[in-house]
Amino acid sequence: MKNKFESKKPESRSRWKNFPIKSDKDLVEIRAYGRKLAREIGFNSNDQTLIATALSEVCRNIIEYAGTGKIIIETAQGSSRGISITAHDHGPGIKDIEKALEEGFSTGRGMGIGLPGCRRIMDQFQINSQAGKGTVVSMHKWVDKNGY
Amino acid sequence: MAKNNETKSKAENKEDEAKYPNIPGQPPDESTATLLRELVAHLRQKRSELREEWANRIQEAELLTAMTKEEILAEATSVYDNYVEALETGTYEALQSYARNLSERIIPRGVETHEVIGIVLLLRDVLARSLFAKYRDNFSKLNRILDAYEPAANRIANTVSVGFVQERERVIREQQEAIRELSTPVLQVRERLLILPIIGIIDSKRAQQLTEQLLQGIRKNRAKVVVIDITGVAAMDEKVANHIVQTVDAARLLGAGVIVTGLSTEIAQTLVTIGVDLTKIITVGDLQGGIEEAERKLGYQVQQVDPTKS
Amino acid sequence: MRVPILQQGGYLIASVQSSLSDEELLQLRDDLVARVSTVRARGVVIDVTVLDVMDSFATRILRDIAQMIKLRGAPTVVVGIQPEVALAMVQLGLSLGNLETALDLEEGLTLLGEHTKAD
Numbered sequence: 001m002k003n004k005f006e007s008k009k010p011e012s013r014s015r016w017k018n019f020p021i022k023s024d025k026d027l028v029e030i031r032a033y034g035r036k037l038a039r040e041i042g043f044n045s046n047d048q049t050l051i052a053t054a055l056s057e058v059c060r061n062i063i064e065y066a067g068t069g070k071i072i073i074e075t076a077q078g079s080s081r082g083i084s085i086t087a088h089d090h091g092p093g094i095k096d097i098e099k100a101l102e103e104g105f106s107t108g109r110g111m112g113i114g115l116p117g118c119r120r121i122m123d124q125f126q127i128n129s130q131a132g133k134g135t136v137v138s139m140h141k142w143v144d145k146n147g148y
Numbered sequence: 149m150a151k152n153n154e155t156k157s158k159a160e161n162k163e164d165e166a167k168y169p170n171i172p173g174q175p176p177d178e179s180t181a182t183l184l185r186e187l188v189a190h191l192r193q194k195r196s197e198l199r200e201e202w203a204n205r206i207q208e209a210e211l212l213t214a215m216t217k218e219e220i221l222a223e224a225t226s227v228y229d230n231y232v233e234a235l236e237t238g239t240y241e242a243l244q245s246y247a248r249n250l251s252e253r254i255i256p257r258g259v260e261t262h263e264v265i266g267i268v269l270l271l272r273d274v275l276a277r278s279l280f281a282k283y284r285d286n287f288s289k290l291n292r293i294l295d296a297y298e299p300a301a302n303r304i305a306n307t308v309s310v311g312f313v314q315e316r317e318r319v320i321r322e323q324q325e326a327i328r329e330l331s332t333p334v335l336q337v338r339e340r341l342l343i344l345p346i347i348g349i350i351d352s353k354r355a356q357q358l359t360e361q362l363l364q365g366i367r368k369n370r371a372k373v374v375v376i377d378i379t380g381v382a383a384m385d386e387k388v389a390n391h392i393v394q395t396v397d398a399a400r401l402l403g404a405g406v407i408v409t410g411l412s413t414e415i416a417q418t419l420v421t422i423g424v425d426l427t428k429i430i431t432v433g434d435l436q437g438g439i440e441e442a443e444r445k446l447g448y449q450v451q452q453v454d455p456t457k458s
Numbered sequence: 459m460r461v462p463i464l465q466q467g468g469y470l471i472a473s474v475q476s477s478l479s480d481e482e483l484l485q486l487r488d489d490l491v492a493r494v495s496t497v498r499a500r501g502v503v504i505d506v507t508v509l510d511v512m513d514s515f516a517t518r519i520l521r522d523i524a525q526m527i528k529l530r531g532a533p534t535v536v537v538g539i540q541p542e543v544a545l546a547m548v549q550l551g552l553s554l555g556n557l558e559t560a561l562d563l564e565e566g567l568t569l570l571g572e573h574t575k576a577d
Contacts, residue, residue, distance in 0.1 A: 027479060
């Protein structure tokens with residue numbers, strides 16, 4: 001109790017890490033890292049699981065459609081703590097983003113729920129894609145969105 | 149007395165200005181640290197006298213009325229010692245942790261924020277008066293002592309008050325949390341059967357908490373069937389309805405079946421209008437019927453008992 | 459790491475030991491379907507207690523496994539889904555469809571027992 005305020009004080013510096021994505025083996029590592037980071041900046045266990053799952057989905061998207069790419073995970077500290085995930089690839093791009101965000105639509109081996117699901121569980125979600133050039137998916141989640 | 153001081157001050161100030169023309173009031177050989185040391189020595193020497201006066205002033209001002217005189221004196225002694233120590237060392241950690249500890253003890257007894265700020269300001273006043281009395285014949289010195297004392301005293305007052313307010317906020321947060329938990333009790337009515345009566349207004353935060361509690365409850369009690377009774381829910385929007393649907397699905401993933409009871413006609417109409425799919429959810433009119441249905445699922449025999457015969 | 463599959467009575471128990479890559483999950487599917495045929499199992503329990511994430515792919519493969527095994531005439535029960543994982547799945551919109559679930563291995567075996575008794 002004595003150290004309550006000290007221990008709650010968030011670290012002042014932000015952290016980021018760049019994960020190159022080459023195969024489905026990268027999934028396991030990136031999920032574990034995302035969960036650990038989410039826990040360290042104060043997400044509850046339910047949100048940690050959501051973040052790990054969202055990471056899994058965007059990572060899977062890269063492997064499935066582009067083969068390789070990278071995912072950058074960043075944390076924001078201070079008054080609005082949160083996590084930022086950006087997935088880049090140089091794959092074929094998404095022809096119809098609206099369609100890709102429809103639940104149940106899939107051209108791959110998932111359930112067509114990956115991207116629309118991510119949009120639902122994150123606080124912010126954005127896709128930029130250019131046919132033939134690649135896709136960037138960026139999404140954020142804040143710790144205290146539903147807090148006091 | 150005021151007149152006396154004034155005349156003295158003029159004389160002394162002239163002397164000082166002559167001696168230290170470049171830095172008035174800040175003689176290089178008399179640093180703030182030296183002054184504070186002198187001040188601390190004085191406060192140590194007058195310890196019992198000053199803290200007793202402080203305790204008396206607290207009572208006169210009708211502060212800390214929830215505490216007895218002995219208690220006030222005991223706390224006054226500790227605060228006094230911590231105060232002097234903070235002045236001496238210039239570090240506030242010990243005082244801060246004492247303030248938090250004190251707050252933790254006095255908050256349940258109904259001590260208010262204005263009382264805590266009041267007593268700290270009183271102590272500041274008692275000490276300042278004592279300094280006046282000691283240095284009344286040397287006004288220039290008194291000024292320098294006060295210059296050293298004021299910032300430290302302000303910082304101390306700030307530390308103690310903020311400590312109290314933070315502790316109070318923590319208590320309030322804890323109480324809010326407790327109320328939230330109380331408002332969504334997960335009850336075990338018999339082995340493997342849980343009831344979750346939801347009463348009042350559900351917002352997203354509460355809905356989320358309710359789901360988490362239920363899922364933990366299912367695992368802890370190894371429940372097979374859960375009855376969620378929403379008779380007491382005043383209104384339901386799409387978001388909350390979807391949350392209940394999600395709760396049912398999540399419970400199912402843990403291996404527990406859910407029965408929803410007490411869905412009012414109004415809510416049922418709303419849900420149909422906004423297009424919430426309730427077809428996959430088992431609903432039963434009232435809680436009694438829901439429990440009977442749950443018991444059937446668990447393989448219990450249900451017998452009708454005529455209440456007039458018992 | 460390959461998921462070990464144990465045989466108990468007429469049942470097969472696959473208990474996942476660590477987070478699985480896609481390849482390992484597909485391997486589990488192939489192993490289970492093959493074993494069900496060779497030992498003529500009456501039911502299958504897949505224990506996922508250690509999984510801290512179930513994404514769309516894992517969910518789909520579990521559904522696929524259950525469907526394939528059903529074609530062999532045996533029911534599948536998934537056990538040990540953690541509360542947070544269950545919540546994340548429903549929030550993401552993932553569903554196991556008609557696949558049966560139970561709290562833990564013991565419950566799963568009881569459930570299979572009830573099924574096979576009824577047959």
